[in-house]
Amino acid sequence: MIGIAEPQIGVEEVEAVQGVLRSGILAQGPKVAEFEEAFAGYVGCEHAVAVNSGTAALHCALLAHRIGKGDEVVTTPFSFVASANSVLYTGAKPVFADIEPETFTLDTEKIQEKISSKTRAVLPVHLYGHPAGMKAILELAEDYGLTVIEDACQAHGAEYRGKKVGSLGTGAFSFYPTKNMTTGEGGMLTTDDREVAEKARLLRAHGSKARYLHDVLGYNLRMTDLSAAIGLVQLGKLDSFNACRQKNAEFLSRGFSGLPGIKTPSVKEGCTHVFHQYTVRVEQRNRLAAFLGEEGIGSGVHYPGTIPTQPLYEKLGYGDMLPEAERAAKEVLSLPVHPGVSGTDLEKIVETVTAFFTDK
Known part of the structure; x- marks a missing residue:
């Protein structure tokens, strides 16, 4: 895995x-x-x-x-x-x-x-x-x-x-x-x-x-x-860890380029993204996560619900209409990007995600 x-x-x-x-x-x-x-x-x-x-x-x-x-x-x-x-x-x-x-x-x-x-x-x-x-x-x-x-x-x-x-x-x-x-x-x-x-x-x-x-x-x-x-x-290693995450993220984004149904992470001008998570948006999020799991690829949903919809916050009377946050909670999926991911792993992730979107 x-x-x-x-x-x-x-x-x-x-x-x-x-x-x-x-x-x-x-x-x-x-x-x-x-x-x-x-x-x-x-x-x-x-x-x-x-x-x-x-x-x-x-x-x-x-x-x-x-x-x-x-x-x-x-x-x-x-x-x-x-x-x-x-x-x-x-x-x-x-x-x-x-x-x-x-x-x-x-x-x-x-x-x-x-x-x-x-x-x-x-x-x-x-x-x-x-x-x-x-x-x-x-x-x-x-x-x-x-x-x-x-x-x-x-x-x-x-x-x-x-x-x-x-x-x-x-x-x-x-x-x-x-x-x-x-x-x-x-x-x-x-x-x-x-x-x-x-x-x-x-x-x-x-x-x-x-x-x-x-x-x-x-x-x-x-x-x-x-x-x-x-x-x-760890602080002495942090910059190299981050550089590896950025390199891995670049590989994934390049590999997913042009695939229908998946939106890769954005990086705004003037910002440095350190990719604690490499998070894509996918309308078929749950199906893709299950497909990846069957192929031995871990993924994560960060986060499956907004904070105001947590039971604690509902009890406190929160009922905010926050459409972008609610839509993100239904679509986000994080893929492995940490420094322990090998080149072979990255290739497998790209090939598996590509197969999900093209082998219909």
């Missing part, structure tokens, strides 16, 4: 973990601090705060910007549910704007329609590794006095007009095993705002600056040195 995801773990990561085990410092320690400094430098921002998941990074980012009960945050309906749940955690309300059909990211023209007197932030998601339209989002934020929280959990190394995502607003990254780089499990908040970074550091460690002194209500969201050691090695 050609898997839809495959963590790229080598001997360097194993040796890094062994070094931490031998040191005896396993919880948040010097490796976490080293990883934070290295990641901030890579993204191009002043501060990075390591936590134990991408969801925790989003949650801390919102709380660090003092977003809470009575506030509204405009975000996308088409993402993993954590993007919106992080808003609920603070007591604020997620408000959903529709997406662009080409990139699956927030439609910047729809955001303004959702801004109210209660709106405090915009939370775009750089979905599948393609940056959202940040120029328009940042201009709206300036006009209305809003905070921008970038959900970059799928977009490590992606760029918008020459700047890394996560450096344009307050960023949140995930290091889950299927991401472009991993720490096993973990996350990172990125910011140029010292006060936001300091608040996030408080929040991740029970609200404590000093042992047994707790200034605010905090959480246990710390990253371990074991995870950070893996992250340091």
Whole structure:
């Protein structure tokens, strides 16, 4: 089976973990601090705060910007549910704007329609590794006095007009095993705002600056040195991982060119797509997925429903009509593009998809 995801773990990561085990410092320690400094430098921002998941990074980012009960945050309906749940955690309300059909990211023209007197932030998601339209989002934020929280959990190394995502607003990254780089499990908040970074550091460690002194209500969201050691090695490999994903994506798009019934991913001018997922649009999505599975090719539906149609959100009274997001949920299919996919694998994927659309 050609898997839809495959963590790229080598001997360097194993040796890094062994070094931490031998040191005896396993919880948040010097490796976490080293990883934070290295990641901030890579993204191009002043501060990075390591936590134990991408969801925790989003949650801390919102709380660090003092977003809470009575506030509204405009975000996308088409993402993993954590993007919106992080808003609920603070007591604020997620408000959903529709997406662009080409990139699956927030439609910047729809955001303004959702801004109210209660709106405090915009939370775009750089979905599948393609940056959202940040120029328009940042201009709206300036006009209305809003905070921008970038959900970059799928977009490590992606760029918008020459700047890394996560450096344009307050960023949140995930290091889950299927991401472009991993720490096993973990996350990172990125910011140029010292006060936001300091608040996030408080929040991740029970609200404590000093042992047994707790200034605010905090959480246990710390990253371990074991995870950070893996992250340091993976960060050094990230650009090569991304280049491989881009090369694989180019091969697939070229192979599918001219096929009826399939739309390959778009890359907008000024954007660097890092292809966390290589996601096509297919009206016969479920049939194609089944056909691929029979031929030993994994695929994934990210995501089969919009966030407002999740049972939790229906109970909360959401009933938004978001036609582009709803259509995407019926058509998207992700194909293997990770660095573990071989040239032979890519040829098989192209041949199998071609056969599906031509052998009728």
